[in-house]
Amino acid sequence: xxxxxxxxxxxxxxxxxxxxxxxxxxxxxxxxxxxxxxxxxxxxxxxxxxxxxxxxxxxxxxxxxxxxxxxxxxxxxxxxxxxxxxxxxxxxxxxxxxxxxxxxxxxxxxxxxxxxxxxxxxxxxxxxxxxxxxxxxxxxxxxxxxxxxxxxxxxxxxxxxxxxxxxxxxxxxxxxxxxxxxxxxxxxxxxxxxxxxxxxxxxxxxxxxxxxxxxxxxxxxxxxxxxxxx
Numbered sequence: 165x166x167x168x169x170x171x172x173x174x175x176x177x178x179x180x181x182x183x184x185x186x187x188x189x190x191x192x193x194x195x196x197x198x199x200x201x202x203x204x205x206x207x208x209x210x211x212x213x214x215x216x217x218x219x220x221x222x223x224x225x226x227x228x229x230x231x232x233x234x235x236x237x238x239x240x241x242x243x244x245x246x247x248x249x250x251x252x253x254x255x256x257x258x259x260x261x262x263x264x265x266x267x268x269x270x271x272x273x274x275x276x277x278x279x280x281x282x283x284x285x286x287x288x289x290x291x292x293x294x295x296x297x298x299x300x301x302x303x304x305x306x307x308x309x310x311x312x313x314x315x316x317x318x319x320x321x322x323x324x325x326x327x328x329x330x331x332x333x334x335x336x337x338x339x340x341x342x343x344x345x346x347x348x349x350x351x352x353x354x355x356x357x358x359x360x361x362x363x364x365x366x367x368x369x370x371x372x373x374x375x376x377x378x379x380x381x382x383x384x385x386x387x388x389x390x391x392x393x394x
Contacts, residue, residue: 170240171210175199183209187220191240218269222249235394237281243271244391245292247343254278264288285394286319286337293317293340296347301333304351307374310358322389325350327357338392342384348374349381 171185171193183197183206197206221242235241242249250271257263257274264284265272277284294317305311312333320326320336327333333354339347352374360367371378 171195173197173206175201185210185213185217187217187224191221191224193217218249218251221251235282235285237273237278237285243285243394244341244388245289246296246340247346282394289340289394290317290337293335293337296340296344297335297351300344300348300351301355304348304355304374308352308355308370310355312355312358321393324385325354327354327361329361331358341392342388346381346384349378350385353378 174194174196177199185195187193195206195210239252239254241252243252250269252271252273254273254275257272263274263277273281312331314332316334317337318334324336324339339350353371356367356370359370375381
């Protein structure tokens with residue numbers, strides 16, 4: 165998969181003025197430019213297209229993803245967070261205490277942490293999941309007047325949330341890869357189980373009182389489940 169921060173330049177004497185950019189099927193970003201176009205002008209053109217490039221690479225990632233696909237933790241690889249893909253860069257992070265950070269739309273991993281990259285990503289996602297779920301739980305718990313007895317973050321691969329008989333809620337850290345509206349749906353779904361311990365019409369009425377289009381959120385999880393992994 166290509167890297168939204170780099171490109172291959174192809175110059176042509178046949179081109180007079182137009183600079184064009186394309187993203188190949190293998191993810192390679194290629195810019196075609198007139199033979200004498202200054203590099204500064206080409207770089208400026210590329211900078212103006214970076215958002216489009218990242219969106220295009222993310223679309224390719226979704227289309228090419230396969231169930232259980234493993235990450236390789238190489239520069240340019242894309243990682244999902246809150247519904248968007250962010251590229252990985254490997255750098256010297258001696259000036260930072262964290263081995264992994266998300267900064268200005270890029271995941272930065274310390275070059276001395278590559279061998280344990282998966283562990284650092286999991287910890288990063290676990291921490292963000294705990295923060296996001298705690299924040300959103302407060303809002304929806306108050307709205308529904310339903311409070312859990314406790315919250316646990318798990319490593320479940322396909323079950324994003326659950327409610328125990330004692331009203332303890334569990335959420336997979338992977339859910340933080342989904343957009344906020346999908347996270348909110350999962351939280352509301354599990355809160356509804358505090359009131360209805362099944363999937364009866366009464367249960368779905370509770371969910372629909374908040375998310376009348378809940379099928380859309382469920383659909384997102386089905387379609388993107390294979391991408392929610394490290």
